[in-house]
Amino acid sequence: MVGRGLHWFRNDLRVADNLALAEAARRCERLSLLFVFDDGLLGGADMGSARVTFLLESLTALQRRLESSGQTLRLLRGDPRKLVPRMLDEIGAELLSFNRDTTPYALARDREISERVRGSGVEVVSENDRVVFSGDAVLTKTGRPYTVFTPYRNAWMERYTRLRPHAARAPRLPPPPRLPGGKTSVPSAEELGFETFSGSLPARGGEEPGRRRLVRFLETAGATYHEDRDRPDRDGTSRLSPHLHFGTLSVRQCLDAAQSAIDDDSRRRTGVRKWVDELIWREFYAQVLEHHPRVRRRSFKPEFDALEWEDRDEHFEAWCAGETGFPIVDAGMRQLRATGWMHNRLRMIVASFLTKDLLVDWRRGEAHFSRLLVDADAASNNGGWQWAASTGTDAQPYFRIFNPTRQGERYDPEGEFVRRWVGELEGLGPREIHAPSASPLLAADYPAPIVDHAERREEALRRYKRVRAPGR
DNA sequence: TTTTGAGTTGTTCGA
DNA sequence: GTCGAACAACTCAAA
Numbered sequence: 001m002v003g004r005g006l007h008w009f010r011n012d013l014r015v016a017d018n019l020a021l022a023e024a025a026r027r028c029e030r031l032s033l034l035f036v037f038d039d040g041l042l043g044g045a046d047m048g049s050a051r052v053t054f055l056l057e058s059l060t061a062l063q064r065r066l067e068s069s070g071q072t073l074r075l076l077r078g079d080p081r082k083l084v085p086r087m088l089d090e091i092g093a094e095l096l097s098f099n100r101d102t103t104p105y106a107l108a109r110d111r112e113i114s115e116r117v118r119g120s121g122v123e124v125v126s127e128n129d130r131v132v133f134s135g136d137a138v139l140t141k142t143g144r145p146y147t148v149f150t151p152y153r154n155a156w157m158e159r160y161t162r163l164r165p166h167a168a169r170a171p172r173l174p175p176p177p178r179l180p181g182g183k184t185s186v187p188s189a190e191e192l193g194f195e196t197f198s199g200s201l202p203a204r205g206g207e208e209p210g211r212r213r214l215v216r217f218l219e220t221a222g223a224t225y226h227e228d229r230d231r232p233d234r235d236g237t238s239r240l241s242p243h244l245h246f247g248t249l250s251v252r253q254c255l256d257a258a259q260s261a262i263d264d265d266s267r268r269r270t271g272v273r274k275w276v277d278e279l280i281w282r283e284f285y286a287q288v289l290e291h292h293p294r295v296r297r298r299s300f301k302p303e304f305d306a307l308e309w310e311d312r313d314e315h316f317e318a319w320c321a322g323e324t325g326f327p328i329v330d331a332g333m334r335q336l337r338a339t340g341w342m343h344n345r346l347r348m349i350v351a352s353f354l355t356k357d358l359l360v361d362w363r364r365g366e367a368h369f370s371r372l373l374v375d376a377d378a379a380s381n382n383g384g385w386q387w388a389a390s391t392g393t394d395a396q397p398y399f400r401i402f403n404p405t406r407q408g409e410r411y412d413p414e415g416e417f418v419r420r421w422v423g424e425l426e427g428l429g430p431r432e433i434h435a436p437s438a439s440p441l442l443a444a445d446y447p448a449p450i451v452d453h454a455e456r457r458e459e460a461l462r463r464y465k466r467v468r469a470p471g472r
Numbered sequence: 473t474t475t476t477g478a479g480t481t482g483t484t485c486g487a
Numbered sequence: 488g489t490c491g492a493a494c495a496a497c498t499c500a501a502a
Contacts, residue, residue, distance in 0.1 A: 140500060148479065148499055230481075281480080348481065387480085395479040399494050403483060457483085461494085468495090 002028055002123070004177050005095035006088055008080075009035045009073070010106075012099045012129055012247035013058045014207040015065060017167040019127035024097035027125075030177040032091050033066060035059060036084070037077040040105060042192060046370035050340025052189050053197040054205045054374045058248050060186045061206025067183075071173050075184040077192070084113050088122055091177050096122050099129035099247070102290045103378045131283045132156075132165060132251055135290035138283075145291040146284070147300075147393050153280050160255075167252040201374060202239045202341035210249035213240060218261040218272065225271035232332070232343040233417040238275065239341070241375030244282070251279055285383030288393060295382055297363070299391035306467040307391075310359035318450050319354050320368055322422075325449035327434055328408030329353045331421035338421075340374040345411050351388030352402035356460040357451055362389035390464065398464040401457050408434035422446070 005028035007021050013035075015021065024031055041047060063073045076083050088096060096117055101110065114124045128134040138156050139145060146152035189196050203213055217238040221228065228236025243249035258272050289295060299305050318324050322333035332346030342350070347369075354365045366385040370376045386392025390400065412418055415433030419426055424446040425433055436443035 141502095142500085144500095146500085150479065151500055277480085345481080352482090394481095395498065396482085397495070397497095400482045402481095406483075465495095 002094040004028060004030045004032070004091055004093045005097060005174075006032045006034060006084075006091065006093045008084060008096065008098040009033065009062070010098060010101055010247075011245065013055075013062050014210075014248050014250065015062075015173070016170040016207065017250045017253055018099070018247075019129040019168075020097040020099045020125060021173075022168060022171045023125050023127060024095060025171040025173050028095060028174050031071075031174040032087070032093065032176055032179075033071060033073045034084070034087055035062075035073060035075050036080045037075070037187075037192060038080050038109075039078055040080075040109065042077075046367060046376070047194075048340070048371040048373075049189055049194040049197040050199065050201060050372060050374045051376065052192060052194045054201055054203075054242050054340070055246060056186055056189060057205025058207075058246050059205075061208065061248075063186060065207065066173070069173055070175055072176055072183055075186065077187075080109060081113055081116075085117050085120075088117055089120075091179060094122060095125060097125040097127075100126050100134070101130065102135070102286065104293050104296065129250065130247065131286050132255070133159060133283060133287075135287040138287065145287060147288070148395060149281065149284055149393070152284050152287075153277065156280050156283060165252055167250060167256045197340065199338040199340060201242070202339055203242050203374075205242070205246070205248060207248050210240070210243035211253070213238070213243070214249060214254060214257050218257055218268070221271075222258075222261050222275065223265070223268040223271045226274040227271075229274070230345045230411050232346055233412045233414065237344060241377070242341070245375045245377050251282070254279060281383075282377070282380055285379040288383060289379040295386065295392075296378070299389075300386055300393050301391055303468055304389075304391040304464075308463055308466075309361040311361055311364075312358070315358040315450065316354075316360050316364055318447075319350070319358060319360070319365075323447050324353070324358075324451075325437065325447040326353065326404040326408075326453075327415075327418040327422055327425060327436060327446075328412060329404050331412075331418045334421045336369075336372050340372060342373070345407075347384060348388055349402055349404060349407050351385055353404050355385075355389040356401040357404070357453060357456045359456070359460060359463070362386065362391065398468065399461055401460060403453060403457075405434050405453065 005024045007024045012018050066073050118124055133156060138152060138159060221236055225236060228234045240249060244251060258276050261272050262269050319333060322330040324330055329350050332342050332350045336342040351365055354360050355362050362385045366381055369381050383392060387394050390398040413430060415430045418433050425436055425443055427442050428436060428439060432439045436446050437448055
């Protein structure tokens, strides 16, 4: 037992099943709670107003929840390297707790802070809370990290079944130390230098909305997830990614709920298992980034670093604006802009289109997603982009190039999703809507396709072949 | 050490 | 419309 401790919240904005918080609560007689608006993250190019808005909502919810149990959340803005040690000093803390963040920026930051405060006698407790199994927990028989998903999934599942790390209930929190200084209120997006997000987010921030959404998803959509998840015109995905990103929901809570859903009604098994696979993909990409930090800038498969991108700015801009003349691509890009979120199937379609049809470097697409997505998870975003660009861990070949028209016809067969986001095509029926250039009178306001898919496909194949042909 | 089986999500072409 | 082959061969992981 120690006297005073400090828990530093980051992407773990919940009280229940929060490993580091629970440890601090168990060990300390008095506990201070802190969140820092980290200038190193907020000031960066890859923070957008949608994500800030969800963050602020989640902080407001967390603060309210903490206040109802006699606690307070202190909010500071600046450089955590200075602020965290200063606050430890102020309250005379003997213990600092936080949950590990394995992005390279956070790793370096946390290492520096830990070293400094340990030097002045503070014990640092850091937990692996963001994923079920961190990078070193699931390794091949020869002790190396997996680079192929399926064997990773099997090994992950085997370990999970054996250990069953269940989610924990909310702990009873020790009271805060008696100190001067009142409550700090959650700032607005403007106060942090962002515009107010005017669109409608895919989910409400906060621990309680996260849990409600999880329950509702598993009750209703869970059973048909394996079929509906590819259909942007249906609400078949969980939309839990923002909650997993900010930790308003833990992955263990998701897995427990998935198991209960199957136990309650075995007809949900196929759908829910498929969804659990997606959670394991999240863990897979997290450990890929942890073991291979170079993938942030380079191809996972080094030979593709030699790819020649055409990288035309007007193409990239048309893609960002949702003005490419390919309805399903534009619908997805407009959904992203308006809601800070994009359906998974569309993420693949627009990413394939940017890299293989427009021949724009995947890193530009990744950066754009980082800025606009509410859920932009560094590891999953990178993994997804490298998958689409065929430069990643996926063993499947480079010639997998989506045909945006066919994808639209297959996954939005009535054209309902396109009609929702591309107003210019409102008057077109299911037959015409995915290839509007064939009906120029009905689609007069809509841009003509900026490239010819068949031609660009051939060009992409040539370029990919060139860098992977030996001796060339 | 060698062998074996497999690898998220695709498209196009021709029979 | 449906089906199989081609796109190309390579690397991973386990036995």
